[in-house]
Amino acid sequence: MPVHGSETQHAKPWQMLSDMGDATPWREVVDEYTGDAHHFHERHYNEFVTFLPYVQRFLYGEGHGKGVGRAHGSPMRIFRRHDVRAVRAIFRPGDAPITLEVVHVDLYFFLDLDLVLLNVEVATDNLTLPQAQELLYRFGRGYPPGWDAQGQAQHCLHQAQWLDVNGQVLAESDASQRELFMDHVARHRAPRIAAHWDWLLQPLVSDHSTQAGALRYRQIEYYRMPLLGYLAVDNPRSISRSDFIRIGLVTGAGPTHEGNTLPFAEDHLSDFEERYCYDRFWTQGGAAPNTRYLCTGHSMVVVGDSSSHFFGCRDRGVLAQFRHQHFLLFLIAHFQKAALLMFSDRLAETLRHLDITDPGSVRTFKRSIRSCFASFLRFTHRYWFHEVSEQAQTRALFRKCAQHLGLDPLFAEVKERIADMNNYLEADSLRRQANTVVRLTVVTIFGLIGTITTGFLGMNLLSEADASMERRVFIFALVFVLTTAITVYTMIKSKRLSDFLDVLSEERVSAWSKFKAFIAIWASQRERNP
Numbered sequence: 160m161p162v163h164g165s166e167t168q169h170a171k172p173w174q175m176l177s178d179m180g181d182a183t184p185w186r187e188v189v190d191e192y193t194g195d196a197h198h199f200h201e202r203h204y205n206e207f208v209t210f211l212p213y214v215q216r217f218l219y220g221e222g223h224g225k226g227v228g229r230a231h232g233s234p235m236r237i238f239r240r241h242d243v244r245a246v247r248a249i250f251r252p253g254d255a256p257i258t259l260e261v262v263h264v265d266l267y268f269f270l271d272l273d274l275v276l277l278n279v280e281v282a283t284d285n286l287t288l289p290q291a292q293e294l295l296y297r298f299g300r301g302y303p304p305g306w307d308a309q310g311q312a313q314h315c316l317h318q319a320q321w322l323d324v325n326g327q328v329l330a331e332s333d334a335s336q337r338e339l340f341m342d343h344v345a346r347h348r349a350p351r352i353a354a355h356w357d358w359l360l361q362p363l364v365s366d367h368s369t370q371a372g373a374l375r376y377r378q379i380e381y382y383r384m385p386l387l388g389y390l391a392v393d394n395p396r397s398i399s400r401s402d403f404i405r406i407g408l409v410t411g412a413g414p415t416h417e418g419n420t421l422p423f424a425e426d427h428l429s430d431f432e433e434r435y436c437y438d439r440f441w442t443q444g445g446a447a448p449n450t451r452y453l454c455t456g457h458s459m460v461v462v463g464d465s466s467s468h469f470f471g472c473r474d475r476g477v478l479a480q481f482r483h484q485h486f487l488l489f490l491i492a493h494f495q496k497a498a499l500l501m502f503s504d505r506l507a508e509t510l511r512h513l514d515i516t517d518p519g520s521v522r523t524f525k526r527s528i529r530s531c532f533a534s535f536l537r538f539t540h541r542y543w544f545h546e547v548s549e550q551a552q553t554r555a556l557f558r559k560c561a562q563h564l565g566l567d568p569l570f571a572e573v574k575e576r577i578a579d580m581n582n583y584l585e586a587d588s589l590r591r592q593a594n595t596v597v598r599l600t601v602v603t604i605f606g607l608i609g610t611i612t613t614g615f616l617g618m619n620l621l622s623e624a625d626a627s628m629e630r631r632v633f634i635f636a637l638v639f640v641l642t643t644a645i646t647v648y649t650m651i652k653s654k655r656l657s658d659f660l661d662v663l664s665e666e667r668v669s670a671w672s673k674f675k676a677f678i679a680i681w682a683s684q685r686e687r688n689p
Contacts, residue, residue: 160273160366160375172275173236173268175374176362183362185238185266202474206483214547218487234270234541239263243329243359245322246281250293252317257290259283261321264359269494271537274501275376276494277360277384280482288402289412291390295460296411299384302353303334310337314411319355330358343367350382379500381457385493388460389481391471395449395464404428406460407435407453435563437555447477454556456563459489485556488547492560498538499566499573505531506576528580535577543570600657655680 176185207215220233243264249256262280279299286294296314303312311317312334320331333339333354343351349367357365364372386409392398398406401419405411410422421428432438437452447470450463461481463470470477509527514520545567547557561567626634649656658676 160377171268172273172374173238176238176266176268179362184240184242186240188237188239188265200474202479202483205475205479206487209484209550209553210487210548211544211546213544214491217491217542236268236270238266238268242323243321244324245326247318247320247322247328248294248298248316249318250290250297250316252311254317256318257283257286257294258322259294266360266363267490267494269498269542271534271541272498272501274379274494274497275363276490276497278490279359288392288398291388292402292405292410292412295386295388295406295409295458299386300353301356301378301382301384302340302350304382306335306337311335312337315353321355321359330355350378352378377504379497379504380493383457385489386458386460387481387486387489388458389478390460390462391465391478392462393465395451395462398462403436403451403453403462404431406462407431407455407458409455409458409460435559437552437559439552439555450477452556454559454563456492456560456565459485459556459560461485484548484553488553488557489560491547492557492564492566495543495561495566496564496569498542499569502531502535502538502573502577506580525584528577528584532577532581535574539574652680 173187176183177187179185207219210218218233218235243261245258245261247256247258259281260283262282263278264280265278267276267278268274281298297316298319300315303315305313307313315334316332317334318332321329323329331354340351343349347367349365352360352365352368357368360376362372363374363376364370366375366377368375388406390406399419401413401421405413405422408422413420413422435453435455437454440447440450440452442448447463447467450461450467450470453460453462461477463477465471468476473479473482505527509524509531512520513524545561546554548554658679
């Protein structure tokens with residue numbers, strides 16, 4: 160959100176975050192593509208060559224080359240904090256806590272777009288399948304969607320605690336404090352971010368929060384965070400169809416007494432494998448046998464055999480692809496959706512602040528729409544692409560993400576809305592120009608009478624060439640004032656005079672009607688519109 164009433168209103172948000180220095184735990188990430196060969200590994204090379212050239216320029220920028228004066232960095236700016244090392248999660252009251260390692264906590268900013276994405280990567284071992292299903296289902300929720308009869312938060316973690324390197328609690332969730340969330344919505348008409356996520360994002364603060372902060376954000380996506388899941392299991396073939404559906408659709412673990420009961424009706428799930436599963440590697444052979452990808456747009460989960468070395472390899476295997484190529488294609492898809500939603504939100508905000516009776520508001524509206532149109536053009540040419548790779552697996556997964564997220568229809572809708580706004584401004588500008596031309600034409604026509612008359616008389620109507628300087632200055636001033644008054648009066652009546660000229664030029668109109676049109680020039684508005 161812009162900083163209202165400040166000179167930093169148009170400042171880059173990542174630059175503002177960087178300028179805070181030691182006052183914030185976030186530090187800009189200097190990636191492996193800056194020319195430091197010591198930190199550049201084969202997995203980074205494999206990641207880079209996966210994508211098409213224009214996607215490479217988006218993700219990594221451009222380096223030095225022959226005839227190139229300087230390197231161009233990536234349009235992405237990544238900030239990372241290192242103080243959070245683990246998270247302790249409790250699913251329900253009375254459950255044993257599960258501690259997960261926090262691998263990364265990142266903020267992604269993008270050039271030309273007031274957009275930030277939070278990325279949290281966690282990892283753990285030795286979970287049961289129901290625990291993994293519940294963790295995928297409950298972890299990434301910005302706030303509780305509701306509470307049960309006992310006042311316990313539903314569908315999210317009962318408790319989440321961020322831990323430092325010594326295991327000390329840095330922040331914890333407050334999902335069970337129902338009144339805080341309800342009161343916030345009642346007063347602000349906006350959801351309240353849960354305490355542990357709110358703490359993690361600081362110094363970014365919610366725009367509806369009472370906290371002070373220059374970097375303020377507004378939620379643009381659903382409160383359930385998009386998620387990537389990597390599950391290495393003992394025997395993937397032993398997982399039932401109902402469990403695969405629960406993993407793919409992220410519905411959580413089913414009740415133990417229901418066995419393999421489907422989470423939804425069979426008719427609703429009849430095409431689950433066709434719509435959501437990428438089963439190219441769901442086979443007994445290959446380097447990583449029995450590997451299945453499940454993609455719903457909101458989520459992308461890969462399930463494979465933990466005994467396969469290639470599946471668990473962090474440098475060349477499926478795990479390396481998951482943490483690099485698959486993460487980036489998932490990030491691109493959700494970044495595109497978030498950007499389109501941001502443009503739609505910006506249009507709605509611009510219209511909400513428009514007051515057609517206030518010239519200042521109208522001018523601000525026009526500037527905002529033109530700025531939005533220019534930003535959308537830059538987004539289209541810099542960030543919008545349908546294909547990210549020619550590798551079959553990466554291309555197929557990105558298409559599934561884009562299809563389930565509805566990117567193409569959303570792009571067409573936002574493009575149409577912005578084009579409608581821009582067309583309205585152009586039509587309004589042409590209308591104003593046409594009105595100005597009409598008024599100037601009327602003034603010219605009526606001024607032509609006096610011009611021709613004085614010209615015919617040779618400008619000697621008053622012979623004052625030999626008069627004193629004072630008398631000539633007086634006559635000049637008097638004529639100037641009268642001419643100005645007549646011109647201003649003609650401009651005031653130019654609309655009615657234009658109507659009179661239209662009637663006067665119409666041959667089929669009677670003389671009496673033309674006379675009434677002439678009299679109507681001085682008629683009051685009520686008489687003209689009874």
